[in-house]
Amino acid sequence: MKRLATLAATGLAASLVLSACSSSKSSGGSSSSSGSSKPVTITLLAPNYGSGTADDSKNYWGDIITAFEAKYPNVKVQLQEATWDNLATKLTTALQNNDAPDLFEGGGYADVAAQGLLYKASDIVSPQTLSNLIPHVAQLGQTKGQDGQQAQYGIPFTTSTRAFFYNTQLFQQAGITTAPQTWADVAADAAKIKTLGKTGFGLPLGSEEAQAETYLWTLGNGGGYKDASGKWDINSPQNVQTFQWLTDNLVKPGLTEPDPGTKDRTDLWKDFAAGNIGMINGSPALLPILKEGTIGSNFKSSPIPGKTGTLSTPLGVADFIEAFNSHPDHKTAIGEFLDFALQKQYQEKFDNLYDLLPATQDAAADLSASNPALKPFIDALPTAAWYPSSDPNWDPASQKVKDIVGKAVTSDPKGVLDQIQAVATASN
């Protein structure tokens, strides 16, 4: 029996290593007092918007941080970078381990705000910075806090709108003369491109940004995430029909890349830039990837096709900055850094680097004049359709979309959408 007991104990210990690790907690931050007279180190968790070493977002933030630290010698800023596909997981894990960053850029904010983990924007940044934000984008950052009061928690940092991109060379070879206007056009054109041995349509329904692709397609059929009255409506008949159409007309006939449910946006964009894909939905962030690819100038963008005609409202995406209140002594420093980082020059630098759009008014005005390629996108911002990001259930719901929506084009779409709807409507 002795050996049995030893073996059992070993087994017990081995199987517990995982749980033991995950229950360890960090001891929190430094205990220096408030104000920037004493040195503090604040942390910033941000995604990498770049696609190579040259345009790595580390460099962008690095320049801001160097300039900021020169002006505020008592504040150090530590940058943690994540890739888009694990950004949300990284934040969740950090929060669960009591190790929240001071600043987080890139994702939703509503459910953390509802739990009282965030500073109100007005508590940290200056009134000038706040009033400089593009008003209707700033409005998207408002949600109910733990106190039940509506307030600005998400501070928009960058925005983008989506457009439809196609490879003009492939279109020409396939004998297609105009950009597709409807879904039926997309399917017909994709079939022609397939005969050239290329992928007709790039459909990224993998975990990286499936929520965007889903939204673009469902908007095209009068659907979306919520209905007109603001209720979650993910499993609506229109949405089910949308995925059924995708399954029957693009995926099953092999007009997309293989297994779209597991393919990510960045990989497909690179493939499009290499001239292997005929059509794809993109954001301005696709432009720098195209510059690196072999496609040259053989591409064009046009409005996104819907079921019966192009979308009247383009999808707008705003990435927010949120400030966590876990280190009260960092509050002043956080505000100083945000005021500094949201200056016009840095907004413009970011937008010129990644071809994304600004979140502040002075940068928008400047860029409309100085970067004509961005002007139509900037002009389209006021009419855009946005994610329901001020709903606290948006974060879990969009995570569920990333997890499983890819299966909606291989199995029963209704069942998959029902599961997402259940997460979106669950009470927390």
Added chain:
Amino acid sequence: MTTHTERGRLGRPRPALARSVLSGLAPLAWIGPAIALIAFAVLWPVVKMVQSSTTHWSRYGVNLGSNGTDNYNKLFKEQDLSGVLERTGIWVVVVVTLTMVISLGVAQLFNQKFPGRTVARWALIAPWAASVMMTAIIFKWMLYPGYGFINIILNDLGLVDRNSNTADWLGHSGSGFMWEMAVAIFVSIPFTSYTVIAGLQTVPAEVYEAAKVDGASKVRTYFSVTLPLLRPALLVATVINVMNVFNSFPIIWEMTKGGPGYDTATTTVFMWILKGQNIGESAALSMVNFALIIVIVFAFLKVSKWNSEADA
């Protein structure tokens, strides 16, 4: 102990009581550290795990009080759970069985004398020494459709068109899971083979001579002499492999993240995915995992009568 105390009360001098208590506690000095270690590293986490699984957590880890069996109810209602459990069973059985069978052969080979044996034995360590995550990522890229190394080879051999749907191995749940099992076997073989080699080296030469004298064939010798004598080594290797493979996480996570959907997730991977959505439910699943691994290991030990040799 009771009798001691009673006798103490009956008028024995106090120092004697103290001395007997002290001498009773003496062994504690030797077993104390071990008990403390087990309490800290084994029992305390179990208590914490039970607590977590009956607690309502916010998505970001704020404790919202106890909620009884809600987490378990929610877990058992997950429509993906049955598939995940079934897959975990297949994963453990296939990976461990094939690992053991292949390792027996590898060990037999490496136990022979041949030129370069030392180098070959060192090379066998490589998959073991390399980070499992790294191995998984390398396999993922070797399986990349179009220009992955494995696909290029299969393409040149005329087996698979490297640009076809088939070449997208990790895109479908069936072939993706198969490759993940292959990688799991690949990284399990070194440890298992070394355990078996160690076992082979304990088999005395005389028994083989005796078998030869009795005129036993090679096959007969292997099955009637070698294998029975390898039993202790095989048992240890199997039990450790079962636990390792059951808890294996990095291979599946790196290669498919459990997708498409959750179609290549085992319980460990599913537990991690759930943790991002509902910590309590994830803790409930880790309790289920914990119970499963204990049941599996004990059932295996029972069936294999692992200590019968010691008792005989």
